Amino acid sequence: MATEIKGLTKRSVNYSQWYNELVVKAELAEQADVRGCMVIRPYGYAIWEKIQSELDKQFKATGVQNAYFPLLIPKSFLSREAEHVEGFAKECAVVTHYRLKTNETHDGVVVDPNAKLEEELIIRPTSETIIWNTYKNWIKSYRDLPILCNQWCNVMRWEMRTRLFLRTSEFLWQEGHTAHATREEAEDRAKMMLKVYADFAEKYMAVPVIQGVKSETERFAGALDTYTIEAMMQDGKALQSGTSHFLGQNFGKAFDVTFLNKENKPEYAWATSWGVSTRLMGALIMTHSDDNGLVLPPRLAPLQVVIVPIWKTDEQLNAINNKVAEIKANLEAMGISVKYDNDDQKRPGFKFADYELKGVPVRIVIGARDMENGTAEIMRRDTLEKQTVTLEGIEYTVKNLLDDIQENIYKRALDYRNQHIYECDNYDEFKEKIKDGGFFLCHWDGTAETEAKIKEETQATIRCVPYMFEQTPGTDMVSGKPSKYRVLIARAY
RNA sequence: CGGGGUAUAGCGCAGUUGGUAGCGUUCCUGGUUUGGGACCAGGCGGUCGUGUGUUCGAGUCACACUGCCCCGACCA
Numbered sequence: 001m002a003t004e005i006k007g008l009t010k011r012s013v014n015y016s017q018w019y020n021e022l023v024v025k026a027e028l029a030e031q032a033d034v035r036g037c038m039v040i041r042p043y044g045y046a047i048w049e050k051i052q053s054e055l056d057k058q059f060k061a062t063g064v065q066n067a068y069f070p071l072l073i074p075k076s077f078l079s080r081e082a083e084h085v086e087g088f089a090k091e092c093a094v095v096t097h098y099r100l101k102t103n104e105t106h107d108g109v110v111v112d113p114n115a116k117l118e119e120e121l122i123i124r125p126t127s128e129t130i131i132w133n134t135y136k137n138w139i140k141s142y143r144d145l146p147i148l149c150n151q152w153c154n155v156m157r158w159e160m161r162t163r164l165f166l167r168t169s170e171f172l173w174q175e176g177h178t179a180h181a182t183r184e185e186a187e188d189r190a191k192m193m194l195k196v197y198a199d200f201a202e203k204y205m206a207v208p209v210i211q212g213v214k215s216e217t218e219r220f221a222g223a224l225d226t227y228t229i230e231a232m233m234q235d236g237k238a239l240q241s242g243t244s245h246f247l248g249q250n251f252g253k254a255f256d257v258t259f260l261n262k263e264n265k266p267e268y269a270w271a272t273s274w275g276v277s278t279r280l281m282g283a284l285i286m287t288h289s290d291d292n293g294l295v296l297p298p299r300l301a302p303l304q305v306v307i308v309p310i311w312k313t314d315e316q317l318n319a320i321n322n323k324v325a326e327i328k329a330n331l332e333a334m335g336i337s338v339k340y341d342n343d344d345q346k347r348p349g350f351k352f353a354d355y356e357l358k359g360v361p362v363r364i365v366i367g368a369r370d371m372e373n374g375t376a377e378i379m380r381r382d383t384l385e386k387q388t389v390t391l392e393g394i395e396y397t398v399k400n401l402l403d404d405i406q407e408n409i410y411k412r413a414l415d416y417r418n419q420h421i422y423e424c425d426n427y428d429e430f431k432e433k434i435k436d437g438g439f440f441l442c443h444w445d446g447t448a449e450t451e452a453k454i455k456e457e458t459q460a461t462i463r464c465v466p467y468m469f470e471q472t473p474g475t476d477m478v479s480g481k482p483s484k485y486r487v488l489i490a491r492a493y
Numbered sequence: 494c495g496g497g498g499u500a501u502a503g504c505g506c507a508g509u510u511g512g513u514a515g516c517g518u519u520c521c522u523g524g525u526u527u528g529g530g531a532c533c534a535g536g537c538g539g540u541c542g543u544g545u546g547u548u549c550g551a552g553u554c555a556c557a558c559u560g561c562c563c564c565g566a567c568c569a
Contacts, residue, residue, distance in 0.1 A: 091568075157569085160565095160568085161565085161568090228569095279569055311527085344527090347526085347529090347531065349530050350529085352528095352529050367528055370528095493569095
């Protein structure tokens with residue numbers, strides 16, 4: 001069955017080990033060093049580029065434009081918004097000097113003590129502060145609003161512990177920052193962008209997500225509301241895959257961004273911010289991959305089809321080359337990316353294993369035997385099923401297969417997730433079951449105390465108040481107090 | 494920053510009571526192969542993490558330091 005995922009269905013799988021073996025071999029990344037900085041090799045970066053370009057189209061469809069703001073932020077900016085500094089100050093890298101000099105023994109360099117900065121600079125952990133400092137100059141009147149900017153950049157957060165793709169110190173992301181004249185418009189924008197993320201996750205990444213709103217303790221530092229998409233990995237743990245924040249007037253007030261409304265009265269601007277990061281690549285890997293390597297959704301695969309010839313003589317190879325050139329042209333005309341690998345230095349078996357590791361969705365094999373019969377062997381990466389098809393019209397077979405794979409891996413992930421969502425009203429039962437992972441829908445009295453107790457006793461956290469389920473009042477399973485709705489609880493990465 | 498591991502060839506590892514370093518793999522050369530990660534032969538490659546000490550002699554013993562991995566606190 002499609003849901004069979006070798007090895008990874010066992011809870012014993014250690015994702016770190018799996019990453020080191022699989023991801024490194026798959027040439028996605030070379031290392032996660034002590035600072036958790038990552039090397040993304042060309043193949044891995046190609047996946048990120050696909051994510052970027054597809055998401056960028058979605059943003060632009062909602063009127064968002066790209067811009068760029070500085071990497072370094074004056075330290076004082078961070079202290080303008082009290083909650084924001086509280087949330088990020090602990091994990092900031094700080095620039096204190098601007099020059100090095102050769103040391104006394106002339107065999108190295110030291111920081112030049114004379115080059116100390118008057119005011120230290122922070123390497124951006126996120127750009128709300130520097131962007132809102134800029135928006136102050138851009139916004140004078142309600143006619144200047146809304147401002148809908150996004151930037152693709154790197155950020156740095158000095159995490160205590162890092163994990164490849166899920167929590168590296170430096171990571172690539174996009175951060176959107178919008179300014180609005182009204183509360184409603186800003187709230188709508190925050191929710192709109194969450195929907196963009198959710199649609200992207202499900203339609204492009206084939207990763208089913210649960211949309212919801214964060215509890216107060218899990219909220220972004222400085223936000224009034226944080227909306228989130230939560231995905232389930234193959235071990236039943238949750239991965240927060242994207243967030244969208246309604247920031248109210250907090251940053252407008254902190255950076256004194258006012259505009260004159262239609263009544264000629266000054267008002268503070270309303271804000272949102274929203275982002276997704278290279279963590280999405282972690283989600284992609286951890287949702288679909290199996291023991292043979294990556295399984296990439298066709299819509300994001302840098303390479304959708306690989307064609308491998310099998311031959312003995314030069315005449316045979318020439319004949320195959322000619323035939324493949326034709327097939328390749330037809331496929332490319334349909335917008336499908338194709339690689340023909342007739343490298344004679346590598347044996348077919350090696351190529352098969354290698355492209356499987358890289359997650360190429362469809363493999364076509366053409367040998368001398370097929371040339372006689374007018375056929376080809378075609379394999380789909382998601383199920384590893386092979387079939388022999390006629391060369392006549394093969395491009396349509398491939399097109400359909402790509403669509404089918406995209407749909408199938410989504411459905412497979414969705415089925416897996418749905419089978420691991422439980423409604424639970426008994427705390428003892430919850431404590432026992434959460435050990436095996438999964439998402440739990442439980443009543444919550446809304447207090448931080450209950451939340452803290454659950455976290456301490458089970459390591460699980462409230463991921464969100466989900467939108468997508470019908471809600472009825474009930475009783476908190478921990479405190480026994482009344483509850484308005486169920487929340488999603490899970491262990492998370 | 495706490496707790497536990499570990500450090501020997503590019504990678505993965507072995508190395509006995511202390512006697513001067515080896516296996517697998519990668520890589521290179523030649524040949525045979527090619528429908529699921531080929532085989533044979535030959536070859537390149539190591540201040541044994543760093544420092545100090547014990548000893549006639551240290552990869553091995555002692556002490557110190559450093560790096561890395563795992564677990565926890567922090568987090569998208």
